[in-house]
Amino acid sequence: MPTNDAWGQGISLWSLTDAPDIPSAVGALGSGVIPRSIMRFASAAARSAAIDSPAEGMTVWLISEGRQEVYHSGSWIPVQPIPVQAEQVSDAPYNVTGTTVDYSSSAWPRPQFVAPPSGRAIVTVSAALANTNTDTSTIWAAWRAIGSLGYAFVDLNKTGLSAQAKRVVASRRYMLTGMTPGETITIVPQWNISSGTSSTASTFGGVLLVEPSS
Template identity: 35%
Template sequence: MTVRPAWLLPTGQTREHTRLAPVGTYAPETETRTRDGVIAGGNPFAATGAGAMSLQIGAGRALVQGTDAQGAYPVALDAPEIVTFTDGNAQFTRIDTIALRVYDQLFDENEQNLARIEIIEGQALATPTAPTMPPACLRLWDVTVPAGASAGVGGINWSSALGDRRRYTSAYGGIIPRGWGLAFDGAYDGQYRDMGTGLERWNATADAWQQYPATPTRPRATEQAADPPLNQAGAFVDFTAAAWPRLTFTVPPSGAVFVTIGGQVSNRTTTASTAWMTWRATGAYAEAHGGRNGISAQGGRVIASRRVYRSGLTPGGQVTLIPGWNISSGVSGGGTDVLVRDGQLTVEFVP
């Protein structure tokens, strides 16, 4: 047996079943229901093409929630299993689902007690949708089966047919890993989930997920470590990461930040010669080097800072600030008092 359920068989549950299956208290959804899902660790229930119409499902552990009266079933798949799809419909595409399903004769009409990896076949339609799951079923993968697909004509293209539908769960008080199906309400005040770009905490009073930690109160800063080569004239040039490290931050819920750049710049090659210290942004927000965000000197030296306000950024997005420089003349030491030095770049988060 490769699919091993715990707390299902009236008799015959072995010590090995109990050791392998994830027995314990897991994330609640209501007073009596458990959030079903895959237990993170490695790549549980991975899908790999095993033939023209066959797919291999890798080992993994999960919880499968039945009805409220049934409770949740801990299940372990301790060795890969191969499932084979029926040929495609002659006219329309269909979407089948690979699921982890529990049969319990006390609660269904199948008169058997077992768990297995199962294909639940969808309807072939002009606009197909994934099938509705029976009770005590955990959706793992959706598979698009094209019209006319069969082993004799090349079968299913596994590189494009698979839809990852694994959602994750965790122990009570744990952080639910990022996965498919993150559009769900929290079950209790203080529940956490991982959004990939940071954590969110469920606020029961506000009835909403909120970024955690909340908007930082302390600014983030990066300082210039070395002079730029000043080997180009008339172009904005990024500092290397070694000369001035980039600054990456997560946009706060307000979508607004202050960015400050400061230092000393000088170019006395001619009375019209200029030097600039600037920054640009990339990632969830983009902005180029230029007069909107830099400090400059013309025909002399300036020691200054400039603070600008940026709003309308995407909350939770990752933004990287890259310092830059520009001189109009005096390339490679050929001018008088040409420098871009002692820089500091700071971001402050607006509540």
């Protein structure tokens, strides 16, 4: 009877004591090797049509999407993390003080990404900001993270840029951890001013860059 391979991969190999049957021997080898190789498909839709029940660790290359994905914990996840970026379109209204407020999605789009197998991603916020209402008035540009499976992170002191009165141009990086692989994460840009209005506060050139980490 066929025996398993010596590397514990569950691939059936025809043995010398088996009755000669070349088609069955080749078929058993192919059935064992192909699902464990990097399979190629024209698109994600073609892959779904070909693989009804993916197995943990299956790896494929999607030609139209131009990326490699692995099946992990019930989801197809990019093997090489794909950076995403969202640029600020318009400024905040600055109509409240002392409160951290989400930018509208039209003023600053919210980048989304799929958490990689590591469950980690680096988020960088960059902007030019100022609040000239008084010599001590502050302005913040920051972000928070929310996930499709319940993940949440918010900490102004770790994710935010800040300026006091005069203009500051800066960036800040922070690594998110503990995300569930395959979870869809949304980064929500935020603003905060201590005093003043839109006539004294401004943020422009804002960029949010997300780099999923392997």
